[in-house]
Amino acid sequence: MNNLTIKKNTVDLALLREKIDTLRKERNAVILAHYYQEPAIQDIADFVGDSLELARWAATTNADVIVFAGVLFMAETAKILNPTKTVLLPDMKAGCSLSDSCPPTEFRAFLDAHPNHIVISYINCSIEIKAMSDIICTSSNAEQIINSIPKDQPIIFAPDKNLGSYLAGKTGRDLLLWDGACMVHEAFSIDKLLDLHKEFPNAAIIAHPESEAHVLKTASFIGSTAAMIRYVKESPNDQFIVATEAGILHRMKQDVPEKTLIPAPSVEDNTCACSECGYMKLNTMEKLYLCLKNNRPEIIIEEELRLKALKPLQECLRHIPKK
Ligand code: 13P
Ligand code: SF4
Numbered sequence: 204m205n206n207l208t209i210k211k212n213t214v215d216l217a218l219l220r221e222k223i224d225t226l227r228k229e230r231n232a233v234i235l236a237h238y239y240q241e242p243a244i245q246d247i248a249d250f251v252g253d254s255l256e257l258a259r260w261a262a263t264t265n266a267d268v269i270v271f272a273g274v275l276f277m278a279e280t281a282k283i284l285n286p287t288k289t290v291l292l293p294d295m296k297a298g299c300s301l302s303d304s305c306p307p308t309e310f311r312a313f314l315d316a317h318p319n320h321i322v323i324s325y326i327n328c329s330i331e332i333k334a335m336s337d338i339i340c341t342s343s344n345a346e347q348i349i350n351s352i353p354k355d356q357p358i359i360f361a362p363d364k365n366l367g368s369y370l371a372g373k374t375g376r377d378l379l380l381w382d383g384a385c386m387v388h389e390a391f392s393i394d395k396l397l398d399l400h401k402e403f404p405n406a407a408i409i410a411h412p413e414s415e416a417h418v419l420k421t422a423s424f425i426g427s428t429a430a431m432i433r434y435v436k437e438s439p440n441d442q443f444i445v446a447t448e449a450g451i452l453h454r455m456k457q458d459v460p461e462k463t464l465i466p467a468p469s470v471e472d473n474t475c476a477c478s479e480c481g482y483m484k485l486n487t488m489e490k491l492y493l494c495l496k497n498n499r500p501e502i503i504i505e506e507e508l509r510l511k512a513l514k515p516l517q518e519c520l521r522h523i524p525k526k
Contacts (some may be wrong), residue, residue, distance in 0.1 A: 211460065218449065219488045220488070222492050223247055223492050226492070226495040228326040230267065230268050230495060231266050231267040232267065232268035232269070232311065232495060233270060234249050234262050235250050235257050235261060235271040236272035237253070237257060237428075238252070238253065238429075238450055238451045239273075239428070239484075240483060241450065241486070244486060245323055245453055252279075253427045253428040253430075254342070254343070254427070254428075255326075255344060256343075257281075258280050258326070258341070258519070259520060268288065269281050269285065271291065272486050273292075273297070274297045274298060274480075275298050275302070275329075275502075276299055276326065276328060276329060276330075278291075279329070280326060280516065281387045283333070283512050286506070290501065290502040290504070291333065291494045291498070291500065292486075292500055296485055299327055299385075300384075301328075301383055301413070302327055302329050304383030304478075305361055305362030310331075310335060310381065311335065312416040316355075317379060320353055320359040321358050321359070322341070323339075323360050324361045325360075325366055326341045328362050332361065333515055333516060334515075336485065336515045340519055341519065342413070343430065343524040344522040344524045345366065346370060346373050346374060348519070349374045350374055357377075357379065358378050359381070360380055362383030363383055363384060363413055364380045364382050365384055365389070365413055365415055367380040369419055381453070383412075384413075387413075389414075390470055391446055392469060392470040393417045394429065395468035396418065399444060399467070400444060405440070406442035407442070407444070408422045408444045408445065409423065410422040410424075410425050410446035410467070411425070411431065411447035411448075412425050412427075413447075418446055422446065430524075431455075431456060432451065436459055441463060442463040442465070443463070445464055445465065445467060447478075448480045448483065449478060450480075452481070458512065466478070
């Protein structure tokens, strides 16, 4: 990139920021962003958080319009909680491999084959799966929710088998797992990770619980995106290898500029040596501007389905994680 191009991109970005800001005020809109969004989107958002924090924000905001800079299941969650508000997703194709790994028809058959189970579903699932669940959880409150269920009550946990196995170990419960996974968190290479740790032996490995068991075994801390950010701030350690989507590094770098943050290497990527979620990265500043300007793509949900998904989601919001 030459100097002229860099200058043009900076001007374009500044102009987009100005336009988004004007529209946000005119429309009484709030911009909510996940930590995996590109830096410019995180910087312009009214609130940046993990899945549970974003759902809480969505549940309490007074704005007329919610622009959800995240993926479809997050925007759907905001709409389930706010049926009268306009909920916009900058790119409607921003899906989720984990959500896709649990198709509703197959899940229905799975539930029918295993009656008498309480169904706990991770928030990273479609509205149809939420509607078939008893309680929704996020990585922040999943352990707490499982521990609140009587010991003799069998539990189905869906859709993430990695998070489910991790929780089974933490809670000592025999969870019946749906066989789903996130392709971003399954892309970490254990061999490259161990080699990297040899290079930086003092670095603490921290991981999101959507990662596979062999990665989690190497970690000195496991938690949601918000918990990982808190950990790097509070830990006396000054070097970290971070096993989750690379977008989280933007906020970490802002919070602990003096510390060394190294993204965990993925199997395929030999160029940037990190893991990015292609769905999260479909949202751009330009699409953010256009969705505010055009009032679309808008999340529309059928009322009967919304009401079925609302109850398990409200259960989720009752469980506030201990910090
Ligand atoms: P949390 O932000 O809740 O940790 O979830 C991570 C994730 O994969 C979101 O898609
Ligand atoms: Fe889904 Fe994984 Fe992307 Fe999160 S990181 S949105 S779980 S594909």
